[in-house]
Amino acid sequence: MSTVTDAPGAARKFHRVCEILDHHQRQPSRLIPILQAVQEEYRYLPEEVLTFVATALGLSPARVFGVATFYAHFALKPKGKHIVRLCDGTACHVKQSIPILEAIRRRLGLEGTATTTADMLFTVETVSCLGACGLAPVVVIDDKVHGQMTPETAVALVEKIIADEEGRQA
Amino acid sequence: MTTRSLTVDGREAPINGERNLLEVIRKANIDLPTFCYHSELSVYGACRLCLVQVEGRGIVASCSTPPEPGMVVYTQTEEVREIRRIAVELLLANHESSCPTCSKSATCQLQNLARRLGVEKVRFKPTHRPQPLDRTTPSLVRDPNKCILCGDCVRMCHEVQGVGAIDFAYRGAAVSVQPAFGKDLNKVECVYCGQCAAVCPTGALTPRSDIADVWKALDDKDTVVVAQIAPAVRVALGEMFGLAPGEVTTGQMVAAMKGMGFDQVYDTSFAADMTVVEEATEFLRRVGSGGKMPQFTSCCPAWVKFAEQYFPDLLGHLSSCRSPQQMLGSVAKETLPLRLNVERRNLCVVSIMPCTAKKFEATRPEFVHDGIRDVDFVLTTQELGRMIEESGLRFRDLPPESLDLPMGFKSGAGVIFGNSGGVTEAVLRYACEKVSGTKLTAPDFHAVRGHKGLREATVTVGDRTLRLAIVHGLKNARLVAEQVRAGRCEYDLVEVMACPGGCIGGAGQPVSGNIDARRLRTQGLYEADKALQLHTSQDNHLVAECYAKHLGEIGGEKAHRLLHTHYHGRRRIDGDGLRVTGDATGAKLRVSVCVGTSCYVRGSQTLLHRLVQEIERRGLREQVDVRATFCFERCDRGPTVTVGDTVIERCTVEAAIEAMERKLAQPTG
Numbered sequence: 141m142s143t144v145t146d147a148p149g150a151a152r153k154f155h156r157v158c159e160i161l162d163h164h165q166r167q168p169s170r171l172i173p174i175l176q177a178v179q180e181e182y183r184y185l186p187e188e189v190l191t192f193v194a195t196a197l198g199l200s201p202a203r204v205f206g207v208a209t210f211y212a213h214f215a216l217k218p219k220g221k222h223i224v225r226l227c228d229g230t231a232c233h234v235k236q237s238i239p240i241l242e243a244i245r246r247r248l249g250l251e252g253t254a255t256t257t258a259d260m261l262f263t264v265e266t267v268s269c270l271g272a273c274g275l276a277p278v279v280v281i282d283d284k285v286h287g288q289m290t291p292e293t294a295v296a297l298v299e300k301i302i303a304d305e306e307g308r309q310a
Numbered sequence: 311m312t313t314r315s316l317t318v319d320g321r322e323a324p325i326n327g328e329r330n331l332l333e334v335i336r337k338a339n340i341d342l343p344t345f346c347y348h349s350e351l352s353v354y355g356a357c358r359l360c361l362v363q364v365e366g367r368g369i370v371a372s373c374s375t376p377p378e379p380g381m382v383v384y385t386q387t388e389e390v391r392e393i394r395r396i397a398v399e400l401l402l403a404n405h406e407s408s409c410p411t412c413s414k415s416a417t418c419q420l421q422n423l424a425r426r427l428g429v430e431k432v433r434f435k436p437t438h439r440p441q442p443l444d445r446t447t448p449s450l451v452r453d454p455n456k457c458i459l460c461g462d463c464v465r466m467c468h469e470v471q472g473v474g475a476i477d478f479a480y481r482g483a484a485v486s487v488q489p490a491f492g493k494d495l496n497k498v499e500c501v502y503c504g505q506c507a508a509v510c511p512t513g514a515l516t517p518r519s520d521i522a523d524v525w526k527a528l529d530d531k532d533t534v535v536v537a538q539i540a541p542a543v544r545v546a547l548g549e550m551f552g553l554a555p556g557e558v559t560t561g562q563m564v565a566a567m568k569g570m571g572f573d574q575v576y577d578t579s580f581a582a583d584m585t586v587v588e589e590a591t592e593f594l595r596r597v598g599s600g601g602k603m604p605q606f607t608s609c610c611p612a613w614v615k616f617a618e619q620y621f622p623d624l625l626g627h628l629s630s631c632r633s634p635q636q637m638l639g640s641v642a643k644e645t646l647p648l649r650l651n652v653e654r655r656n657l658c659v660v661s662i663m664p665c666t667a668k669k670f671e672a673t674r675p676e677f678v679h680d681g682i683r684d685v686d687f688v689l690t691t692q693e694l695g696r697m698i699e700e701s702g703l704r705f706r707d708l709p710p711e712s713l714d715l716p717m718g719f720k721s722g723a724g725v726i727f728g729n730s731g732g733v734t735e736a737v738l739r740y741a742c743e744k745v746s747g748t749k750l751t752a753p754d755f756h757a758v759r760g761h762k763g764l765r766e767a768t769v770t771v772g773d774r775t776l777r778l779a780i781v782h783g784l785k786n787a788r789l790v791a792e793q794v795r796a797g798r799c800e801y802d803l804v805e806v807m808a809c810p811g812g813c814i815g816g817a818g819q820p821v822s823g824n825i826d827a828r829r830l831r832t833q834g835l836y837e838a839d840k841a842l843q844l845h846t847s848q849d850n851h852l853v854a855e856c857y858a859k860h861l862g863e864i865g866g867e868k869a870h871r872l873l874h875t876h877y878h879g880r881r882r883i884d885g886d887g888l889r890v891t892g893d894a895t896g897a898k899l900r901v902s903v904c905v906g907t908s909c910y911v912r913g914s915q916t917l918l919h920r921l922v923q924e925i926e927r928r929g930l931r932e933q934v935d936v937r938a939t940f941c942f943e944r945c946d947r948g949p950t951v952t953v954g955d956t957v958i959e960r961c962t963v964e965a966a967i968e969a970m971e972r973k974l975a976q977p978t979g
Contacts, residue, residue, distance in 0.1 A: 150889050150890050151890045151922045151926075151936070154888060154890045154918075154938060155919060158915055158919075186888070187491050187885060188885050188887060188888035188938075189888060190490075190491075191490070191883055191885055191940060192888060192905060192938065192940075194490075195905070195906060195910075195940065196910070199474075200468070200473065200474030200475065200477065200490070200499070201490035201491070201498070201499075201882075201883050202474055202475060202476055202477035202479075202488075202489055202490040202498070203468075203474055203477050204490070205477070205479055205490040205491055206477040206478050206479045209479045209480045209481070210478075210479075210480070210481045211481075
């Protein structure tokens with residue numbers, strides 16, 4: 141069962157969902173923009189929020205779930221604080237993107253099919269093309285594009301974030 | 311060649327308003343294979359088996375191509391045959407082929423088409439990972455490993471039943487049909503009508519079998535097993551033994567069941583006669599006293615669950631009568647221990663039903679007393695057929711036997727309960743005589759008969775004109791219920807059956823290859839009515855005797871206890887609610903505000919908003935865990951708020967705050 145961990149902001153978020161629904165006149169045909177806006181708010185789509193959205197739009201939860209799982213953009217599990225997107229499109233792939241992915245995952249201790257670290261600090265994903273093939277291989281961390289990566293330079297970027305986070309805590 | 315025709319495999323085929331090429335081709339007696347095409351559902355065009363070659367256009371899917379005059383169509387070119395074979399071969403590659411032990415084996419379309427199309431080898435390796443079966447509901451079993459993604463179930467649930475309990479999820483190779491959030495079927499809004507299983511071409515959705523339990527009861531020497539047979543079963547069971555749809559096989563059925571060890575075999579139509587007198591009495595009372603109108607029928611358990619989920623505010627419109635199955639169960643458990651000299655706990659009532667939702671109905675807590683169900687087991691028509699097959703009884707050759715008295719005796723009114731329009735007609739036969747005080751000369755009400763999903767009729771009873779609606783398919787029921795909710799409904803009586811054509815089209819009926827099966831079964835029931843001496847429930851003297859001996863007055867206190875029930879709002883989907891404020895670990899008190907549809911229209915969202923503001927103002931944020939949740943099942947009295955373990959109906963901010971402060975003031979421990 142997913143719950144909203146950011147408790148003090150939870151009320152604000154819930155009212156924001158209501159505002160989003162009202163902004164779209166609770167029209168079922170506006171489902172995708174509604175889900176996009178809701179995900180902006182929660183950083184993912186919690187089950188209860190999807191059920192609420194379905195109820196408000198007069199759609200069945202199964203249909204809303206179907207739409208939310210169809211698009212890679214929508215996340216049904218909480219994502220980490222920092223999102224690392226590694227391009228594995230054709231150009232990046234031939235320029236050795238996979239060793240970069242493996243190095244990052246190894247550094248973060250991600251095993252099996254896990255994409256988010258246990259401390260919720262990082263989510264590592266691959267994307268099919270970022271349209272920056274001239275810079276291949278490309279890694280995007282928190283919406284900042286880093287080109288011509290190697291396993292070493294990519295891991296260094298991750299290390300820097302970890303160091304910053306630890307410094308912030310200390 | 312006329313302008314309104316086309317050519318199929320060199321022969322002329324007329325176009326007469328067919329919606330697509332496939333219909334034209336099938337009318338030309340060519341049975342093009344399909345998985346995803348059903349004339350009652352929208353066109354999906356996914357299975358690619360109905361491909362044909364059209365001159366000048368290449369290969370197209372005939373289901374989604376409009377017929378045009380002058381088209382030249384080939385259905386059997388080498389290329390088309392090869393594509394069809396590969397499509398089936400690819401489906402088989404990922405299909406769990408446990409065919410000999412699959413309950414769908416004899417009627418599986420995938421198996422049948424693999425044979426028809428000559429697929430002799432599967433050259434591809436499976437790529438799917440085994441998924442667990444969903445056996446959580448009393449009615450249906452979902453086996454995702456056998457799904458071929460034709461989407462028939464999804465469209466049936468959404469388009470005909472208006473429920474949408476299952477849908478496609480994920481994408482590409484990961485795509486699968488499942489309930490919302492991958493939950494089990496018993497945790498979502500499924501009404502158990504089973505129409506998904508009725509259209510499923512494979513064994514991915516099947517009625518759940520209770521055969522093993524019934525054999526066990528039959529084998530137990532201490533248990534007296536009595537059966538009841540629903541009206542719709544008698545016109546369909548024969549189809550499993552090569553007879554035509556609509557052929558009445560009551561006599562053989564009784565003989566077979568006696569042969570298998572059932573002690574008594576009764577007729578649900580007897581209880582249907584009881585339902586008629588109770589429901590018509592209730593109806594006339596409502597008419598007379600200005601009660602909630604229209605009255606909705608309550609025989610269909612899928613409709614009852616649907617109404618509980620989506621129209622909790624209208625539950626007062628549902629007849630309080632139990633369904634005939636439950637009436638018979640309750641009367642059996644009340645009267646048979648004495649009659650058959652058996653202890654109540656050793657009496658087992660088995661229903662034979664055309665329906666999967668009846669399995670769920672029998673488990674409802676309202677129908678369980680001291681841990682004993684009124685109806686112990688429910689078998690579908692299919693299951694009974696399989697038990698007869700297992701017994702080795704030659705069904706068609708069995709000398710007919712008669713049903714047992716008293717509960718095997720019925721009027722024709724109780725028999726036509728099995729088809730859409732039948733309940734209405736049976737109630738009219740009763741009400742007309744009651745109101746006018748004279749015997750009906752012609753018992754047939756042709757105005758209420760028919761096959762359309764939403765029919766209207768007006769009938770004059772005494773000095774009053776009654777407006778009736780007869781509905782099958784829950785999406786049609788939703789339309790009528792929404793009119794009632796909006797106060798725009800002019801009807802007096804609304805009959806609702808979830809399945810197409812009524813119970814004769816139930817999901818427990820034999821899988822029929824005959825597209826006319828439903829019409830023929832309905833015709834079979836009307837003919838069975840004609841063949842009986844009595845056509846009105848009030849003439850059933852054994853029902854009258856049952857009232858005199860056991861039940862007292864019609865609509866009286868004891869009749870109410872044994873023959874009526876109550877309904878309650880029901881949440882559609884399980885979930886923990888959405889946290890709005892507070893911290894679950896530290897908060898002392900959980901406050902939940904319903905934001906489900908009914909409470910939402912009663913302003914629960916504004917209530918929630920103001921409540922949170924008030925909590926902030928009073929600095930209670932850390933102490934209270936406020937959640938927006940979906941249903942407390944008290945939708946007619948919303949907005950509903952729970953504070954700790956206290957439920958407040960028609961809640962206001964002030965009432966919620968007061969309850970909260972009171973709870974927080976109490977010492978914990």
